[in-house]
Every structure is written in C-alpha cells, then in structure tokens.
Amino acid sequence: MTSVVDTYELSPMQAGMLFHGLSGGAAGAYIEQVVATLHEPLDEAQFIRAWQRVAERHPVLRSRFRWEGVAQPMQDVIERVQIPVERLDWRTLAEAERQQRFQALLDRERTRGFELDQAPLMRLVLVRAAECEHWVLWTTHHGFLDGRSRFLLWQEVFAFYEAFLRGRDTELPLPRPYRDYIEWLRQLDDDSAKGYWQGVLSGYRAPTPLVVARDREAENVKGDSCGTHEVRLSAVLTSALRKRAREASVTLNMLLQGAWALLLHRYCGESDIVFGVTRACRSFLEGAGDMVGLFINTLPIRMRVDPESELVSWLRQLRAQQVALRDYEHTPLVRVQGWSELPRGMPLFESILVFDSHTLDAQLRALGGAWSERRFLGLGHTNYPLTVVAYGDRELLLQIEYSRKRFDDAVVARMLGHLQTLLEGMAARPEAKLKDLPLLTEAERRQLVELWNRTSVAYPPARCVHELVEEQAHIRPEALAAEGGGRRVTYRELDERAEALAGQLRTQGVQSNSLVAVYLERSIEMLVAILGVWKAGGAYVPIDPEYPAERIRFMLEDTQAVVTLTRKHLAAVLPASDAAVLHVDASQGSVDGRSGRRLERRPMSPQQLAYVIYTSGSTGHPKGVPIEHASLFNLICWHQQAYDVKPDDRATQIAGPAFDGSVWEVWPYLTAGASVHIPDASTRLDAGLMVRWLAERQITLSFLPTPLAEAVLRENWPETAALRVLLTGGDKLNQRPAHKLPFRLVNHYGPTENSVVSTCAEVTAEGARNAAPPIGRPLPNTRAYVLDRHLQPVPIGVPGELLLGGAQLSSGYWNRAELTAEKFIADPFRPEPGARLYKTGDLVRWLPEGDIEFLGRIDHQVKIRGLRIEPGEIEACITRHAAVREAVVIAREDIPGDKRLVAYLVSASPPADLADQLRALIRAAMPEYMVPAAFVLLDAFPLSPNGKVDRKALPAPEAAAYAGRGFEAPLGDIESALAQIWCDVLKLERVGRHDQFFDLGGNSLMAMQVVSRVRQRLVTELPLRELFAAPTVARLAARIEVLRAQPGSAPAFDALTWLASSGQSPGVTGNREQTEL
Incomplete structure (x- = not known):
C-alpha cells in the first residue's frame, strides 16, 4: 500500500502542466531527458542505490499529482518509491546500430510519457555501450524539476555513488523542502501585480504573428514531431556581444531578447512585439538556490520596435523594463493573461526565449575531477510552436526547438541564421539604427538580390512595334493577320488601312507622343486603329465602350487626347470632349488603304510612348500608365522566344480592349507573322464554347484570364485541338492541369506599370507542396x-x-x-x-x-480584434486541400462591431465535412485567430469586367455557415442538457448536436466550465480530455453514456473547477528556465 506522507497545493506552473496532461496535449511535451555518457566502469547496483538515496532525500522525486476526490489539484508525497530502471547491453553491436537504437530509445521514452498520478515521475535506462562506456538516460516530467534542480541532483547522485564504491556512506546538507516554496507563493499579493501587468499590456490585443511559408505539406508530419536546430557562435563573437551588453548596461540575456524581438519584427512587420521569457524565480526565498523543485515562471516581454531608434538606447529601455519586472516575476502567467486585453483563449505569445548561463554539461564539467570526463546532454520540448534556447558559455550556443506541424526544418535553419546575423550586426555596429541592422546572411542576401535577379538577356536593339509589323507585311503580305466578327484581314490589308488612318491622324495634328483615344470593342478595327496611331507617331489610349460615361470623360480630359478613334455606332454615345472624332469603320470608307500611298517617314525612337492604359485608382479616379515602345519590345522578344512563336501560329485576342492583357495578346504575334483570332462575346464568357472554338479555329497559343482558364481546364478537350500553350494571368491561379491535357499551362503575373507581364511559371499537374501555383520568376531584363x-x-x-x-x-x-x-x-x-x-x-x-508566391493585395490585409491578418496566406493554405479549386478569404462586418473572417470556396465535389477538414488544415499551419469563422461554398466567384474576382459581390454567409454545417437539434436528454450547458458557457441562443465546441468560440477556460457543469447537472465525472477528443454535443453525449455505464462511475473531484477559476490553460507554460538574474 502506497503511503502518502505529505500533501500540498500546486504552483501555478505545475497546474498549467497538469492541465496540459489532462487535456490530451502533445505527447512528449514537458518530458525532460538527460543523457549522461560515462567513460568509466559503472557499478550499476551502486549507481541505482545512489539514485534511490537521492529520491529518499527529496520529496519532489517521490511526488505525484492528484486531482480526483479533492477540491483542487494537489501533489502527494509518497513515503517510498522504487525508481524504474531498464538495463541494456549493446557491447556486441556495431557503432551505427548502437546510435540508431539509442535514438529510437530516446523517442520511445519521450512519447511514452508518464501517468501523472503515479510516483515517481522519472525513470532510468542504463546502456552498456562498451567495456568502459555507459550511457545513462534519465527521463523525468518537468512538473517537478527545473534545470537548476537537475544540476543539483546529478551532483548528489555521484556523491553518493562514489561513497558507496568506497564502501562508505556520506551525509549531505538537506535543503529546504519544495513545500516551503508553495507556502511562500500563497502569501503573495496580486493587487500590485495586477496594476503592473495591466500597464505593461495596455492596448495589446493580438499575439505577435509568426507565419512562414512551408517547404512541404503540414499533413506530412505524423504525430507530435518536434525538431531542433542549433549553432554555436565563436568565442570572438560571444566576447564582442558581452562587451556590447556591458556598454549598454544590459545582460547578455537582454541583448539576446532584443535580437529576437528584431527578428520577429522583421518577419511579421509589426512594431509591437511580445514573446515569452522564463525566469528562474529563486532569488526571493532564502535557501531557494539549493532547493529541488519547479521554480521557473514564463512571462511576457513586450518590446516596441522603432526602426529609427539607436540600438544602445533601445536596449537600455529594455533593461528598465526588466528591472521593473523583477518584483512581479512570480505572477502566474494565467493571471497575467486574464488581466490582458486579449480575447479569451488566445495565447499571449507563440514563441519563448530561454537563457541559461551554461549548459548542464558545462556546469557539471566545471566541477573538475572526474566530471571533466563525463558528458551530459539535456533534451526537452515546450508546448510552444517555437522556443529559442541560449546557453551563455564561452561560445554562445543558440538552439531553436520547434513543432514540425508549424515550421519546416529549412525554415528554422534559415531563422537561426538570421538570428546569428542580427547578433553579428549588434556586435559590429552598436551605434546603428535598428532598421540598419542586417538580418539576412550574406549568402541569402546575394541569392535574393543578385542570383535570383540575374535576368540580363541581350535582345536586338529596341525598335518601334509598328516597324516590326510593317516588316511582316512586306515579307508575307497575303498571310492572314487577324480574323474576327466574320471578317478577315491580311498583313497587306492591315498595313495599308493603318497607313491610311495614320495620314488622317497627322492631318488632325497627331505627332510624336500625341495621345489618341481608341474607343472601340475587340475587333479588327481596334488593331487598325492602334497601328495607325503608332505610324502617325502617337500613342494610343484604349477606352472600353462599356465604361461609365464619367470614367470616359475623365480619361479624355486627363490625357487631352488630340483625336478619338471610334466606330459610327459608338460615336453616338461618346461623351463630348475637345478631341476630334474619326470613324474607323472600313465599310463606311472613312479609312481606306487601297490608295497604296505611303506616309512620309518621320524619325521615331523606341523611347516614344506606345500607349497609356488606365487602371483603377484609390482616389476614385483611374490613373494612366504610359509605356514606351522599348518596354513593349522587351516583352515581345521574351514572348516570342519563350513560346517559340512562328508564322503558322494562331493566337487569340480575348481580353477587354482597355485591359493591358490585350497588348500582350496581339503584338508578339503580329510582329512574328502569326495570326490573331477574335471570338465573339458569348464565346469568351462560356468555357465549353471557348474550348470548342479554340479547337475549331486550330488555335495554338491562347491567353485566358485566370477564372476562364481554370474553367476550361475542367472541360473535356477534343482530340482535334491544336493548342500547345495556354497562357493565363490577371488573378491568383488555384488550379493545376490534369495529366491528360495535351498542352502546357503557364501562369503569368504583372502590373500594368511594368508592361503587362513581369514573372511567369509553368504549371504542372503535380506541384511542390500541393499548393497553389506560384507566379514564378522575373522575365528577362x-x-x-x-x-x-x-x-x-x-x-x-x-x-x-x-x-x-x-x-x-x-x-x-x-x-x-x-x-x-x-x-x-x-x-x-x-x-x-x-x-x-x-x-x-x-x-x-x-x-x-x-519562385515567387502571390498572396494578395496589401490593401486586402484586415485587422480583426487588433490582429493583422493576410487573407492570401489563409487562401494559400486552403487551396492545398484536394477538394478546393479556388478560395477567397475576406473580413465581413455584417453586424456592426462584429468583424469575422469568411472563406469562400469553389469545389467540384466537396465532402460533407469539408469545413471541418479545412479548419484542421489551417490550425495545423497557422494560429487560431487565422481560422475563418465561416466557410461558404459557391458554384463560381463573381467576376469584375476585367475577369478578376469581385470581392465586394461575395454574398453574406448564412447563419449555419458559422457552425460548419446545418443546424440539427439535440436528441435525447443528455444531448439536450449538454447543448444547454454549452449555450450557458458560450453565451449562445442555441447549439446543434454537430456543432464544434471550439469552432463556436470555446476555449480551454470554457472547456473546464463545461466539465464542471457536467459534473453538477449530469452527475458524471467527465475527464477534460474527453471534450477535446469529442468536441460536439452528439459525440460528447455518447462518451458520457459510456462513462456512466462503467462500474463505480460517480462524481469524484473538483480539480477542473479550481483550474477554471484560476484560469489555467494549456500552452501557457514552458519547460525551459532562465538562470541569469
């Protein structure tokens, strides 16, 4: 029978770890391991005896958690425990196999964990690796020991062991018991701490985001995998950092905190940075330095980064904050979080920084003697996505521990390099402003700035575009140039008509760089008009006849166009202006090129304007973008080489006349002797008609705006189709082509301000990370x-x-x-x-x-409850799901003051639980606040006239969308009672049987309230982990029925009620500590 000799309360840190264990947290979190490598004979019996003696001395090594049958969780001290020991003999194994087995042993012991109500929460594995080499694996739960304690215990173990080897015993001073620390904590007053922390966190409403593109799928990570990267700084750099810290009157730890704050600032763009730090918390209680137990505390550090601040003065501000913090370092993190302005259940921070003056190995080896030949390696992981650990030895050791569900190995390796670069900059330039401190390594900066921008290509000397068309008219006068609207035009006819028009334009005063408005639909006349303007020396301004009169009037006035070219039937609705009006209708004879007379040649430069295209402006008026012939010439040269344009190619003109894509659709082909084909309006709006038209016309290259391209990719293509390259761009591409499609798909990106296309990427059926296709790399030059x-x-x-x-x-x-x-x-x-x-x-x-990944417009960024969110990042994550074709995420405020994220999806065959799957997918890669509140399925997205998604036209979600599926009333007494409990806790009017507790706004604090009310109303003891495992009313009710059917089921404990009242929640504690004070 186990005899309990003492019982006392938990520290807040212990309570947080207990909550994490009860709620089914990640396996391996709060499991600490130390590996001792001993190059000496080991008497295993005496060694185990020494460990037993140490356990007899220290109550925490004989302690367990107890939460059943008590008003609040407690820790029991057991009179006597037997330390579990496993012995392994690997002397006959090869070195490689020994290492492989030992790594498997580490993983097994870590994931095995502990039964938290069973003492001792530690065990040993003794491995005999060679005749005089032993490996000792000590695995413990962090809930009872911190780093200082492990250092003290190893000293005691070997003190007893060495005495036992000599046939003697030894007496060591007995430190104060851990109970004394718990009693001291109970005497602390929260009032002053509350005022301090409310002041520190005033106005802070969102955790500092840390979202970085993944190198692979989050779904590829199985289990609760953690990773570690480390770098050891040189002694010279470490010495320089210590010197800079002294000059700024700060500790090395504070300087490291500053570097981490700068890194977070550079990664997320925020100036208000908060992350966690651990405090040793052993300075206030007499004798605490020699006590064994868990003393550390994790607390937030808030740093405001003004890029214009000088480094030294900024660090001194941090020092003042740290000095003030010392009086309040024992404040439980859960209380700090409760005093903050963050929404319930949202963590204060996602990363923590831990500083230890020395590694365990360095501390023990410093004892000299036999210790100098022993090696100790500490292993462990926190419950945070990212933990930075620094050991201030002669050569500063930096480690980043991370969850592979959030971060990739390569991402963290780069991050560690950036932290090192910042520290190097701090050491070299203490007088620098924060914005001038380098972040990138020299190799990475060179890669981003130089290597990935080595795009120089020696094209022929730039020429005016119409001159190239004239050459084709001379080479192949009777070849087809363009076809559309039931009419065809040869290169000779096109050139002659444009020549005639140019003569008329010159008589109207058009000269070099004069602006001529082209008020025409997609048509052969539009091509004639543009060529005519160029031949006359002018630049054209395309105006879509579909534009509102006010927009047209503004463009005419803004450009002071000399002439407006149009057709007779459009002239009647053309707003009045000072420009002369010329009709280009061939049938009216206004522009007839049959005379064959050539214009007098005037000197023209490739630096002359080719066109001015207007794009939407934020002021309410569009803004004109002038492009020179030389710029257009570079685009044409790239296009013709990239897509091997030949005279027998047949291309399309799909884009609206005022969309810059129309420039790209036409001139790379007419300057190469190919033909351009113009479909009617109904065809360009229907994917099925478009596919048939492309096949019938034997089109070989076609540009389609992104939504139309995605639609035709889903169509069945006839075997007669001649298409070899489908070009797309204009919006974010989410779809990849099927394997069977006989043509290439190339995605393009570019603003009007950089001549239509700036980057491109070929899109294959299978892409990296199964993500949305990138926009690729920059074009030549x-x-x-x-x-x-x-x-x-x-x-x-x-x-x-x-x-x-x-x-x-x-x-x-x-x-x-x-x-x-x-x-x-x-x-x-x-x-x-x-x-x-x-x-x-x-x-x-x-x-x-x-490659470059497009995320969205910066002006599409939103803030919800103070959290800055990039919708494009969420969209990129959603489109990784195989069932999602397209995704758009926006913030809606359909009820004043209630702004929520809503995701709109297009899916061909969505599974019934698609919303649940997407929530899980996003949660695996991003913070909780980036999970949309609602998911809305649409057949297609509404489009603007330019073929882009019209975000303003997206419909408001129905109420059921916020719950993930349609409302279904609870069934039976248990479900009804549970639904009412949820309504009470979540402040909702109704809850359906399939609604997810956490999707409805529940958090860990509310979860404990639910457990408490279930105990009171349903007289059932519900373990907290059951709510996490079965978070719907229906599933939880089924679990309660199973629990009720078990023998002896009865209400037994109030631990979680106490935890709820004290605000404990998972993810608020760390398992590293700070020993520099």
Whole structure:
C-alpha cells in the first residue's frame, strides 16, 4: 500500500502542466531527458542505490499529482518509491546500430510519457555501450524539476555513488523542502501585480504573428514531431556581444531578447512585439538556490520596435523594463493573461526565449575531477510552436526547438541564421539604427538580390512595334493577320488601312507622343486603329465602350487626347470632349488603304510612348500608365522566344480592349507573322464554347484570364485541338492541369506599370507542396525584389511587398507627379543612375526553389480584434486541400462591431465535412485567430469586367455557415442538457448536436466550465480530455453514456473547477528556465 506522507497545493506552473496532461496535449511535451555518457566502469547496483538515496532525500522525486476526490489539484508525497530502471547491453553491436537504437530509445521514452498520478515521475535506462562506456538516460516530467534542480541532483547522485564504491556512506546538507516554496507563493499579493501587468499590456490585443511559408505539406508530419536546430557562435563573437551588453548596461540575456524581438519584427512587420521569457524565480526565498523543485515562471516581454531608434538606447529601455519586472516575476502567467486585453483563449505569445548561463554539461564539467570526463546532454520540448534556447558559455550556443506541424526544418535553419546575423550586426555596429541592422546572411542576401535577379538577356536593339509589323507585311503580305466578327484581314490589308488612318491622324495634328483615344470593342478595327496611331507617331489610349460615361470623360480630359478613334455606332454615345472624332469603320470608307500611298517617314525612337492604359485608382479616379515602345519590345522578344512563336501560329485576342492583357495578346504575334483570332462575346464568357472554338479555329497559343482558364481546364478537350500553350494571368491561379491535357499551362503575373507581364511559371499537374501555383520568376531584363516597409529584403518564406524594375518599367503615372514619386522609387540595389523600382502593393513571398508566391493585395490585409491578418496566406493554405479549386478569404462586418473572417470556396465535389477538414488544415499551419469563422461554398466567384474576382459581390454567409454545417437539434436528454450547458458557457441562443465546441468560440477556460457543469447537472465525472477528443454535443453525449455505464462511475473531484477559476490553460507554460538574474 502506497503511503502518502505529505500533501500540498500546486504552483501555478505545475497546474498549467497538469492541465496540459489532462487535456490530451502533445505527447512528449514537458518530458525532460538527460543523457549522461560515462567513460568509466559503472557499478550499476551502486549507481541505482545512489539514485534511490537521492529520491529518499527529496520529496519532489517521490511526488505525484492528484486531482480526483479533492477540491483542487494537489501533489502527494509518497513515503517510498522504487525508481524504474531498464538495463541494456549493446557491447556486441556495431557503432551505427548502437546510435540508431539509442535514438529510437530516446523517442520511445519521450512519447511514452508518464501517468501523472503515479510516483515517481522519472525513470532510468542504463546502456552498456562498451567495456568502459555507459550511457545513462534519465527521463523525468518537468512538473517537478527545473534545470537548476537537475544540476543539483546529478551532483548528489555521484556523491553518493562514489561513497558507496568506497564502501562508505556520506551525509549531505538537506535543503529546504519544495513545500516551503508553495507556502511562500500563497502569501503573495496580486493587487500590485495586477496594476503592473495591466500597464505593461495596455492596448495589446493580438499575439505577435509568426507565419512562414512551408517547404512541404503540414499533413506530412505524423504525430507530435518536434525538431531542433542549433549553432554555436565563436568565442570572438560571444566576447564582442558581452562587451556590447556591458556598454549598454544590459545582460547578455537582454541583448539576446532584443535580437529576437528584431527578428520577429522583421518577419511579421509589426512594431509591437511580445514573446515569452522564463525566469528562474529563486532569488526571493532564502535557501531557494539549493532547493529541488519547479521554480521557473514564463512571462511576457513586450518590446516596441522603432526602426529609427539607436540600438544602445533601445536596449537600455529594455533593461528598465526588466528591472521593473523583477518584483512581479512570480505572477502566474494565467493571471497575467486574464488581466490582458486579449480575447479569451488566445495565447499571449507563440514563441519563448530561454537563457541559461551554461549548459548542464558545462556546469557539471566545471566541477573538475572526474566530471571533466563525463558528458551530459539535456533534451526537452515546450508546448510552444517555437522556443529559442541560449546557453551563455564561452561560445554562445543558440538552439531553436520547434513543432514540425508549424515550421519546416529549412525554415528554422534559415531563422537561426538570421538570428546569428542580427547578433553579428549588434556586435559590429552598436551605434546603428535598428532598421540598419542586417538580418539576412550574406549568402541569402546575394541569392535574393543578385542570383535570383540575374535576368540580363541581350535582345536586338529596341525598335518601334509598328516597324516590326510593317516588316511582316512586306515579307508575307497575303498571310492572314487577324480574323474576327466574320471578317478577315491580311498583313497587306492591315498595313495599308493603318497607313491610311495614320495620314488622317497627322492631318488632325497627331505627332510624336500625341495621345489618341481608341474607343472601340475587340475587333479588327481596334488593331487598325492602334497601328495607325503608332505610324502617325502617337500613342494610343484604349477606352472600353462599356465604361461609365464619367470614367470616359475623365480619361479624355486627363490625357487631352488630340483625336478619338471610334466606330459610327459608338460615336453616338461618346461623351463630348475637345478631341476630334474619326470613324474607323472600313465599310463606311472613312479609312481606306487601297490608295497604296505611303506616309512620309518621320524619325521615331523606341523611347516614344506606345500607349497609356488606365487602371483603377484609390482616389476614385483611374490613373494612366504610359509605356514606351522599348518596354513593349522587351516583352515581345521574351514572348516570342519563350513560346517559340512562328508564322503558322494562331493566337487569340480575348481580353477587354482597355485591359493591358490585350497588348500582350496581339503584338508578339503580329510582329512574328502569326495570326490573331477574335471570338465573339458569348464565346469568351462560356468555357465549353471557348474550348470548342479554340479547337475549331486550330488555335495554338491562347491567353485566358485566370477564372476562364481554370474553367476550361475542367472541360473535356477534343482530340482535334491544336493548342500547345495556354497562357493565363490577371488573378491568383488555384488550379493545376490534369495529366491528360495535351498542352502546357503557364501562369503569368504583372502590373500594368511594368508592361503587362513581369514573372511567369509553368504549371504542372503535380506541384511542390500541393499548393497553389506560384507566379514564378522575373522575365528577362526584369528585376523582382520582395522587401519590407524599409526596403530591406525579407527572408525566404516571409511575406513582403513585390517591387519591380528593369526594361519594361513605366516612367510613372500620367499627370500624377506625387503618386509617381510615391510608387516609383530609386532602386537601392543598382548602382547605375536613374534605376528605379515600382512598388506593386502586392503581397508575395519567395519560395525556397526561387519562385515567387502571390498572396494578395496589401490593401486586402484586415485587422480583426487588433490582429493583422493576410487573407492570401489563409487562401494559400486552403487551396492545398484536394477538394478546393479556388478560395477567397475576406473580413465581413455584417453586424456592426462584429468583424469575422469568411472563406469562400469553389469545389467540384466537396465532402460533407469539408469545413471541418479545412479548419484542421489551417490550425495545423497557422494560429487560431487565422481560422475563418465561416466557410461558404459557391458554384463560381463573381467576376469584375476585367475577369478578376469581385470581392465586394461575395454574398453574406448564412447563419449555419458559422457552425460548419446545418443546424440539427439535440436528441435525447443528455444531448439536450449538454447543448444547454454549452449555450450557458458560450453565451449562445442555441447549439446543434454537430456543432464544434471550439469552432463556436470555446476555449480551454470554457472547456473546464463545461466539465464542471457536467459534473453538477449530469452527475458524471467527465475527464477534460474527453471534450477535446469529442468536441460536439452528439459525440460528447455518447462518451458520457459510456462513462456512466462503467462500474463505480460517480462524481469524484473538483480539480477542473479550481483550474477554471484560476484560469489555467494549456500552452501557457514552458519547460525551459532562465538562470541569469
């Protein structure tokens, strides 16, 4: 019979760990392991005897948790325990097999865990690796021991062991028991602590986000896999860091905290940074330094990063905060969180930084003698997604422990390199401003800035585009140039008609760089008009006849167009302006090229304007983008080489006349002798009709806007189709082609300001990470940078703004000098004068293989309850699901003050639990606050006139969408009682039998309230882990029925009621500690 000799309360840290264990937390969390390598003979019997003697001395080594049958969780001290010991003899094994078996042993012991109500919460494995080499594996639960305790215990074990070997015993001073610390904690007053922490966290409403692109699927990680990366800094760098810390009157630990805050700032773009730190908490109680137990505490550090601040002064601000913190370092984290302004259930932070003055190995070896030949390795993982551990030895050791469900190995390796680079910058440049401290390693910076922008290609000297068309008219005059609207035109006819029009334009005063409005639909006349404008020396301004009159009037006034080209039937609705109006209707004879007379040639430069296309502007008025012939020439050269354009190619003109895609659809082909085919309006809007038309016309290359391209990819293609490349762009592509399709699919991206196309990527049936296709790499003679707001390159996988430069860049906005200065900036990475970059406003990130992933518009970023959210990141995660074709995430505020994330999906065959699957997928990769509140299935997304998703037209979700499936009333007494309990706790009017507790807004605190009320109302003892395992009313009711059927089932404990009242929740404790004070 086990005899309990003492019982006392838990510390807040212990309570948090107990909650984690009861709620079915990750296997291996709060499991600590120490591996001792002993190059000496080992008397196993005496060694085990020494461990037993140490257990007799220290109550915590004989303690267990008890939560049943008590008003609040307690810890019992058992009179005597037997330490479990396993002995293994591997002397006959090869070295490689020994190492492999030992790694398996470590994993087995970690995942095995402990029964928390069974003492002792520790065990030993003794491995005889060679005649004079032994490996000792000591596995413990973190709930009773911290790092200082492990150091003290190893000393005691070997003190007794060495005495026993000599046939003697030894007496060691007995430290104060852990109970004394618990009693001391009970005397602390919360009032002053509450005021302090409320002041520290005032205005803080969202955890610092840390979302980085993954190198692979989160679903590939099975179980609760954790990883560790480490780097050891040189003694020279470590010494320099210590010197900088002294100069700033801070500790090395504080300097490391500053570096981590800067890294988080650079990764997420926020200036208000919060992360966790551990405190040793042994300085206030007399004799605590020699006590054995769990003393550490994890608390938030809040740092405001002003990029203009100087490093030293900023670190001194941190020091002042740390000094003030010392008086309140024992405050339980759960109380701190309760005093904060964060929503219930949301963690204060997602990463923690732990500083130990020395590793366990260094501390023990410093004892000298036989210790110098022994080696000790400590292993363990917290319950946080990311933990930074620093050991302040002569050579600073940095480790990052991480959950592989959130972060990839390569991502964390790069992150560790960035932390090292920041520290190197701090050591070298103490006078630097924070924004000037380097983050990227030299190799990574060179890769992002130089290697991935080595796009220089020597094309022929730039020429005006119409000159290239004229050459084709001379080479192949009778070849088909264009076809549409039931009519065809040869290169000779096209050239002659354009020549005649150019003559009329010159008589109207058109000269070099004059602007001519082209008010026409997609048609052969549109092609004639553009060529005519160019031949006359002018630049064209396309105006879609479908535009509202006010927009058309603004464009005509803004450009001061000399002439407007249109057709007779459109002229009647053309808003009045000062421009002369010319009709281009061939049937009316207004423009007839049969005279054969050629215009007098005037000198023309490739630097002359080719066109001015207007795009939407944030001020309510569109903004004009002028593009030169030289820029268009670069686009044409790339296109013709990339897609091997030949005279026998047949291309399409699908895009609207005022959409810059129409430029790209036409001129790479008419300058190569190929033909352009224009479908009617009904065909370009119907995927089935489009596929048949493409096959009938034997089209070989076609550009389709993204939504239409995704639709035709799902169609059945006839064997007679001649298409060899399908080009797409204009919106985010989510779909990949099927294996059977006989043509290539290439995704393109580019703003009007950089001549239509800036990057491209071929899209295959299977893509990396099963994610949405990327937008690829920059075109020849184009530069692409992903930068933060201070124009510094961001790391691979971290979101930033895409900036573009190179041969295709516009000179700026028409008549908008202020906006031009804002958006077109000097290129900080190029030495040549005049080099500029365009700030696209698009949120992207580099992928590890060198492609760019499009995430969305920066102006689509939203804030919900103070949390900044990038919808594009959530969309990218959702589209990894095989059943999802397209996804759009927006923030809706259908009820004033109640803003929620809503995900809209297009899926051909959605499973019944698609919303639940998507929630699980997102939770595996992102923080909880990025999980949409509702998922809405649509047959197709509403589109704007330019073929992009019209986010404003997305419908409001029905109420059932927020619960994940349609409402279904509870069945039976137990389900009804549970539903009422949930309503009471969650403050809801009704709850369905299939509604998920946590999807309805439940959190760990509410979960404990549910357990408590189930005990009271249903007279059933419900383990907390059951609610996590069965989070719907129906499933939980079924579990309660099973529990009630078990013999002896009766209400027994109030532990979780106490935990709920004290605010304990999983994920709020750490298992590392800080020993520098």
